[in-house]
Amino acid sequence: MKFSARYIAAFLAAVVATGAIVSLVQTQIVLGQLVEFDAPVTASLRAWTTLEDLARFGPVMVAIAIAALLPAVLVGHGAMRAVPPAWRAAIFAAASVGGLWIAFWLMRSVIPMPAIPGTRGPLGHLLMSLTGIVGGLLYTRLTSPAHREQQAEARLSWRYATMAAALVIVPAVSFFAMAPGAGDKPDGVDPASYTVQTVFTGLNRPWSMAFLPDGRTLVTEMGGRLRAIAADGTSLDIALEGLPPIFQQGGVIGLMEVALDPQFEQNGWLYLTMGYGEAGANGTRLVRVRLAGDKIEDVRVLFSSTLKPRAGNNGGRIAFLGDGTLVLSLGDGSARREEAQNPANHLGTVVRLDREGKPPADNPFMQQPGTAPEIYSLGHRNAQGIAVDPTTGDLLVTEHGARGGDEINRIVPGGNYGWPVVTGGIDYPFARVTPFHRLEGYQDAVLEWTPSIAPAGLAVYDGALFPEWRGDLLVPALKERAVRRVLRDGRRIVGQQLLLADLNERMRDLKVAPDGSIYILTDGIDAKLLRLTPPSRNG
Structure with missing residues (x-):
């Protein structure tokens, strides 16, 4: 009983310390990235954001540390049978670092969205894994024979049982106190x-639709199917021979948008967006085809976006402006969210093209060296809704935030919509993306939804x-x-x-x-x- 209580309490102390240190490290990594964009991160703002993350993200990291360090501790005890006692601290520290590194790697490999944003880069992954040294050394100290001899034998069980309970309760209370609420639902x-x-x-897995002049509705399916559905419910597949290969992954990316050219009745043109590339290097492609009965012809690739290392956040919606040009929304690439602030690539942008796929001469970044001339606006996370207001001519987009921070934005040429420097949302594991909800130089949202x-x-x-x-x-x-x-x-x-x-x-x-x-x-x-x-x- 004494042995069990002591080891459980030591393990919980190690994971709580590890979770707290990981939270501190990630917050500094995220704030450091914001400083690179000249965001005004003051000392007081840094301290408050660090404490907020410690209270809300720290408990999440404690839960992850439990899963990562439990096998590490067991490996450490197994290794101790074959090495001298003097190696004890080094063994548990190394095992804890290895356990965290593997856990972060698995989460990056399996979860579509970056589960722990601080680990997206190799350096961040390494720094956050090294926090396992603290947990390993603390576990070594609390379970060492010398430490046990310093304690009063009669008080061991009570002391360690109380410690174990506190180490479970405190992070849980902190998380639930800081977690965002469910929000109010509007009336129906x-x-x-x-x-x-x-x-x-x-x-x-349908994604988009468009209306043909004959009354049928074209519907895309992400696996690479284009259907023409009549009002009576009959369906005809449109043959897509000649279409370039589609990169499809579940309900994340594949064949996406279908849109008719404004002069469709004269030219028969359809525009399709789709994933291209492969799992570790993929993007969004815009293709123009001519609809000829139940098949397509005259296939032409108009645009291919910057490649990104993950399949998520692809944008892919199309609208036509009053001057005849088209705009296409593109996501930030998920794992490379800071690239949404980089005008040298297409990630996290709305691009504007003529109907031959070329950037118009009056695009806002057209004359700036080192920028992508197709960009119309930037700083978007994942705009999957786009429409032109027929009354005002305004271009409007809806975009996904992370955990909250969904937005409707009114697009102005050259506008920067903030992601990830400015957002009302937080990361999926409850850490701050940024402490800035509004900031000079960035466009404010017309409407924001938090929760998402x-x-x-x-x-x-x-x-x-x-x-x-x-x-x-x-x-x-x-x-x-x-x-x-x-x-x-x-x-x-x-x-x-x-x-x-x-x-x-x-x-x-x-x-x-x-x-x-x-x-x-x-x-x-x-x-x-x-x-x-x-x-x-x-x-």
Whole structure:
């Protein structure tokens, strides 16, 4: 009993110390990256951010340290059978460093989003793994025979049991006290004000849709399939021979956007976005094709983005501006989020091209040496909704934050939208991305959602069927499993409501059809194409 309590308490002390040190190190790595962008990181701001991370991210790191150091401690005890006692401290310190290094490596390899941002680079990975030295040495000290002899035998069990309980309770209380709340849900739109029709079922990871003049709806599936779905629910596959190879990985990347050229009835052009490359070096590609019946022809690659080392955060949405140019959203590459502030590449940008794939002469970075001339705006994380307001001509995008910080942004040429220097969100393991919510020189969001709703698309309603909705924004949300109606008075946001929350489906895309009805794609491997009309209208 005494032996067990002592070793458990020593192990918990080691993992708590390790978690705290890892938190301190990561915060300094993240703040150091912000300083490189001339962010005003003062001493007091650094201290407060460090303490905040220690309270909220530190407990998460303690849980990770438990999983990493438990096998390390067992390996250390096994190794002690074959080495002199003088090696005891070195053995446990080395085993703890190795356990952390392997744990961080596994998390980087398996989890799509960077689980521990400080470990994204080799140096950060090494520095954070080296914090295992503290845990290994502390465990060695607390379990050494000399330490035990210093304690009163009668008090050993009580002392170590109390220590073990405190080492579990304190981080748990700290985490729950600092964790962000669930947030308030807006009221729902009266379900009696619309009718939901299921047009098609059984879609496999659909991503985007577009309306053909003959009344059919084109739908992309991420695995590389393009379907033409009629109003009666019949479906025809469009043959995609000649399309360049598509890099597809689950529901993260693959065949994504489909959009019709503004002069489609004259030229038959479709635009498709898709993943290209491979797992460790992939990007987003824009391709133009001509639709000829049930097949494509005249395939032309217009643009290929900067390669990135992870499959996540690809953007991939297209819109056409009033001058005939097109804009394409591109994600930050996930593991290389700071590149969203680097105008020398396409990561974390909206690019603007003519319909031959060339950057227009008036692009904001066109005349700046060392920059990517296609860039229209930068500082985006992962914009998966894009639309042009038909009344004002504004270009609007929705983009995913991390844990919170989802945004609607109004794009101005050359604008910097802040990621990752400015955001209202925090990292997935609850650490600060940045202490700055707003900062001079960066564009403020029109609307922010924290907690995250995961906005996956965007439409400005301008149809005739729901006249009271004209000018409002419609945002399909994956995490929230609903559609947000963002009510506007001109450009001013005056409220929000939820649509289709009762279906409890992840919503992937939303488009307003020419007749004013609203088409919605749900997400996943058995997804649906839905159509919304007023109650009196079923056709």
